[in-house]
Amino acid sequence: MPTTNAPDPARSSAAAPPTPARPAGPSTAAVHAGEAREKLGFSITDPIFASSTYTFSDTQSIIDFIEEDHPREEYGRYGNPGERVVERKLAALEGGEQAVLFSSGMAALVGLLMAHVSAGDEIIFFDECYHRSREFCRKHLTRFGVGFREVKTCDYAAMEAAITPKTKFLVSESPTNPHLSVVDIERFADLGRRRGVLTLIDATLCTPYNLQPLAAGVDFVLHSATKYLGGHNDLLAGTVIGRAELMEPVRNLRGIMGGINSPHNAYLLERGLKTLALRMERHNANGLAVARFLESHPKVERVLYPGLESHPFHDVAARTMRGCGGLVTFFIKDADWRQTANVVDAAKIPRIGPSLGGVESLIEQPLVMSYWNYTPAERQAFRIADNMIRMACGIEDADDLVADLAQALDRA
Numbered sequence: 001m002p003t004t005n006a007p008d009p010a011r012s013s014a015a016a017p018p019t020p021a022r023p024a025g026p027s028t029a030a031v032h033a034g035e036a037r038e039k040l041g042f043s044i045t046d047p048i049f050a051s052s053t054y055t056f057s058d059t060q061s062i063i064d065f066i067e068e069d070h071p072r073e074e075y076g077r078y079g080n081p082g083e084r085v086v087e088r089k090l091a092a093l094e095g096g097e098q099a100v101l102f103s104s105g106m107a108a109l110v111g112l113l114m115a116h117v118s119a120g121d122e123i124i125f126f127d128e129c130y131h132r133s134r135e136f137c138r139k140h141l142t143r144f145g146v147g148f149r150e151v152k153t154c155d156y157a158a159m160e161a162a163i164t165p166k167t168k169f170l171v172s173e174s175p176t177n178p179h180l181s182v183v184d185i186e187r188f189a190d191l192g193r194r195r196g197v198l199t200l201i202d203a204t205l206c207t208p209y210n211l212q213p214l215a216a217g218v219d220f221v222l223h224s225a226t227k228y229l230g231g232h233n234d235l236l237a238g239t240v241i242g243r244a245e246l247m248e249p250v251r252n253l254r255g256i257m258g259g260i261n262s263p264h265n266a267y268l269l270e271r272g273l274k275t276l277a278l279r280m281e282r283h284n285a286n287g288l289a290v291a292r293f294l295e296s297h298p299k300v301e302r303v304l305y306p307g308l309e310s311h312p313f314h315d316v317a318a319r320t321m322r323g324c325g326g327l328v329t330f331f332i333k334d335a336d337w338r339q340t341a342n343v344v345d346a347a348k349i350p351r352i353g354p355s356l357g358g359v360e361s362l363i364e365q366p367l368v369m370s371y372w373n374y375t376p377a378e379r380q381a382f383r384i385a386d387n388m389i390r391m392a393c394g395i396e397d398a399d400d401l402v403a404d405l406a407q408a409l410d411r412a
């Protein structure tokens, strides 16, 4: 029996918060959206309900829950209160109706596609999409009779030509990794709408701060929340956001497949999201500063960063994106793979490792980190050069990152 006027614990986090009078800006939404105003125990932060199951006071309350569809929890595989808060925050940040949270970006991709495709359907990808996403379709969905095709990234005519009456999904990432090609989001959405095909953008690299794909008419936005959304290199999570009627089957299938976040993990993501806008401002500024420095350096052959005028997709990025994020790809002049590795090894601030989007900068040589076991012909097909370095700028001081890269480039 509650003895204080604290909100009902069963409802405090599950109940939807009031709708604000005007749409919040990205920083306000990151801090407040999706959260109840009053929380259990008068806490300003959301409590972590470390619970695998949820109890009912009596038989009638179970029947009421089933028949009236009360907003309360039942069993941990179907959701937990903290996860619902994060889902509402993500939906608000993307301007979407519903977000479903998964235990990783790949769990989100698999969950979305499995919920919406059937034997006989086809999926068309732009070919620079995350290789595990394409691998899932090529090696696994095909076993269930789902067709898979790839066309050259940003070749909209080739994508349209590949559409058949069986095509169910058009999929792209934007910007792509590590080439940072930028999709003309309105053109992509329009293609899907005109041809009656669902569109999906993996927006992991741009985040809702830099791009709003749903507003441009895309059906689904997907994120590896492991990257910028979590932002601290301390969790894995993923999400898909879209219209409620399209997300309902995704939520349903997640309850069966079980790729849910633990309450602790959901809280870490909520905490990370609070500073999303602040962090992205710094990632954008650091990415641009590092890219400009590298472009002016005599030992650098070429830099790929959409914020640079020299980038093939600079115009699209300038028209559609608030900033270009922290990922910068560059090529060492006249260097073999070993000399390129020397630059990576000489960097003192960025740690050597895969991933991106955290506060700590990371640096890696794609040839070694991701393509070591590939043949030279395969690497050429993926456009992974021996002298390529990928730097994921964190939120350190740009001057420090630039000075560190300057001394590392002396080793080339």
Ligand SMILES: *Cc1c(COP(=O)(O)O)cnc(C)c1O
Binding pocket: 104, 105, 106, 107, 130, 173, 177, 202, 204, 205, 223, 224, 225, 226, 227, 236, 237, 238
């Ligand atoms: C990392 C990443 C994924 C996969 O996400 P996980 O959280 O590692 O499962 C998917 N897409 C992009 C663009 C990524 O960078």
